[in-house]
Amino acid sequence: MSPPPPIPLKIGYVPEHFSTPLHFAATHFSLSCTLIPYPSGTGHMIASLQNREIDVGIGLTEGWIAGSGSVGKGKEAGYKLVGTYVETPLCWGVSTGGRREDIVVGGVQGLRGGKKMGVSRVGSGSYVMGFVLADREGWLDPGGKGPPPFEVVPLQTFEKLREAVNNGGADFFMWEHFTSKRYYDSGAIRRVGEIYTPWPSWHIVARPEIVRDERLDVMIEKLNLGVRYFKEHQDEAVRYISTELDYSADDAREWLKTVEFARDVKGVSTSVVEETVKVLKKAGVLGEVDVEGMIGIRRLE
Template sequence: MSSQPLKIGFVPEHFSTPIYFAHKHFGLDAELIPFPSGTGHMITAIRAGEIDVAIGLTEGWIAGLGKTEQTEENDGGYRLVGTYVETPLCWAISTGNQRPEIQSVDSLKGGKIGVSRIGSGSYVMGYVLADQRAWLVPTTGVGTSAESASPYSDFVVLNTFENLRKAVNDGTADFFMWEHFTSKKYYDNGEIRRVGEIHTPWSSWKIVASTKLVKGTALDGRVDDLLEKLNKGIRHFNENPEEAVEYISTNLDYSEEDAREWLKTVKFPERTQGVDLNVVRSTVDILNKAGVLTQGKGIQAGDMIVKQR
């Protein structure tokens, strides 16, 4: 086992608080690398060897592997090793404050959707929204969901949350989706306007490790240590809500009131080790139906996971 500290990618939002506690209170020996642009960027980084482990959105990780045809030269770059958040994610649907023509979610059909990256959670959830709203219209000929006509006129790649907010105000995009509490501050200050919301049909955050750290069902010992330290960080988070609120409202972009409200909605697991195969299978099924993945292609659900729960 290498003695080099792991490079861990994470999204610097309120969900990252137990990671901070693991590092501060329980000696997590790792370089924590923030990725404010989200899971899609971390997929690129872990495949490029820039990070070793990452904590991000379930749909992004699974879509990335489900689009990969595994070969000797390409194994997808990462595998699911742990579960970070048990509860679904509430994605707020936002537009610009001066867009009177957009008054409902249904008015977004055929519009320009802003996404952080192709393959990111904001991209994948665009298809899930379209599936739930029956906007996916199969083209003639091949009867697979992957052959559906696009429900949007364009996917505008904008990389960061700040760029997404600007885009819906200057008309570059008509709407975008981002986590509710991260968006709320910008509803309160009038920068953007809320149109609706959508919850993920799956538990929202998973932990992945580079395939270089995986041998069969065994993990590099540093990954095992990380998962144990995260368990302790989560326990500290649950037992010290006031410290969590202070950290979130002082160091991250949230008010104390929003931090307290968020605490009521989130549940972290007692043990991060392992991933429920049924969760992955159901996510793949929904992504197949939504046209993000194609049934029978890509890395299969069971092969995405190193250890099952």
Template sequence: MATDTQPLRIGFVPEHFSTPLHFAQKHFGLSATLIPFPSGTGHMITAIRAGEIDVGIGLTEAWVAGLGKEDASSDGGYRIVGTYVETPLCWAISTGAKRPDITSVSSLKGTKVGISRIGSGSQVMSYVLADEQGWLSSSSASPYSDFVILQNFANLRNAVNSGEADFFMWEHFTSKRYYDSGEIRRVGEIYTPWSSWKIVASTALVPSATDKKKPADPRVLDLFGKLDQAIGYFDKHHDEAVAYISTALDYSEEDAREWLKTVRFSAKTEGVDLKVIQSCIGILRKAGVLTEGKGFQAEDMLVTGLGAQFPE
């Protein structure tokens, strides 16, 4: 685990949403080692519990599911400490380019779902989709025949074309260029019923269930301040954001500009709305991802008021 004299190790998904994090380093002096996790939030959960990263910026539903499935007596390894993106995420539902048997979302019941990792957003949202479609029943039968673990986006695309998986779910704009090229085919979409990205910190850096009075590591507060500055800059410099997204990342300029119309980052990243986490838990329980009475409750997943420890 890094000491408070070393740069934070921050896990992130190397997609368009990472642009303010890039700006925080480029323009506002954020001292951090940025570690990409192209396989997504599920991989970051494993890494933060293993002490390989200190902070993670990832999908709300995956962070909540990770703590909601934990044994209540366990530390859990991390706490949700901040809000990165206020808007919901549009998950595109994709299949292979030549899959005439899959004509619509209704064709997906009982098929093989490609996911990045167990507990990832790609798996969690497949249950939310099943709930929305009415495929969940009181029996233990899964709405799908299998979950095929494929680690990353490239493997997911290959799998739906080879037949290893029948469909997968991934963020809309990340998927779009592969629809445009004809590599994969769009079946439908589903939005998260919650704000889409949260910030978590290792329990080594913030108060935990075993040490609720532990002061927060000041580097976490510095991260919030630098991100807030970077998000303000991002909001006023869309042309620079588009230039970065369309050169350093895997997006066209047109798609980057369209994405900008759909996203709203949090003006104040420190803090989490308890109601958002409660809503997420409720839907994940309904979808069969979490079980009532097991794992952390919403209040115990969060650490709030960190800034009060360091008054200006």
């Protein structure tokens, strides 16, 4: 009697343009995993990993590292960094409501003090990057004793963030540029500024007990094939992004010029984690952390 087939890994992902190689891995290379979309982003995936609802997550670097570090040194975050998905930085657009002339006129500097920043979840990329922006603009007290640069309003989804900046629930929020662009073009929201991540933008994590699992090796192999297919079939990528996701074909083509996926997604650079931790500490998002303890699979450097 043959043994039963292995239980498919459950992979959490954000259903945006960055998920296209994952889609190709499933469509063209028989990636035998259960794909679970998380439109609210990395923060939600962290909770699901900790609750053992998913096995693997593909999400934003700053969200994973902030979430891992926030549990405190010597404690388990519920996941380890195991792969590098996107090598290039992410452009975060800073957005406000379509009729918020007061915010637009003041620009990014006008967001300081007394403003409400909408985020998907505390600890998410949209949360973390708000403090990286505040650090860039010099709004943070070096000793950490000053007032917060803005009030944080958790709103779960991109849709609720757009609604909030138009109904007064929030004054601004931060989200990936190309995901926001359709709504800039329609006038639903307005762009105030931007900030790029000072690190490769997307990484892969897995629950600790999955790190040495053969199923993870197979998943990585299939995802590498999906990335290669994505690079070699750009027209198909544009068709998928513009028909199945919330982007125009022109925006999809422009995005393709800006993004570089990892040739081999297996492993994480220790130096990248260290540099990201350094920036997040400076921004007041992290305290003392165990960098080595965050990493499940290292890249050779």
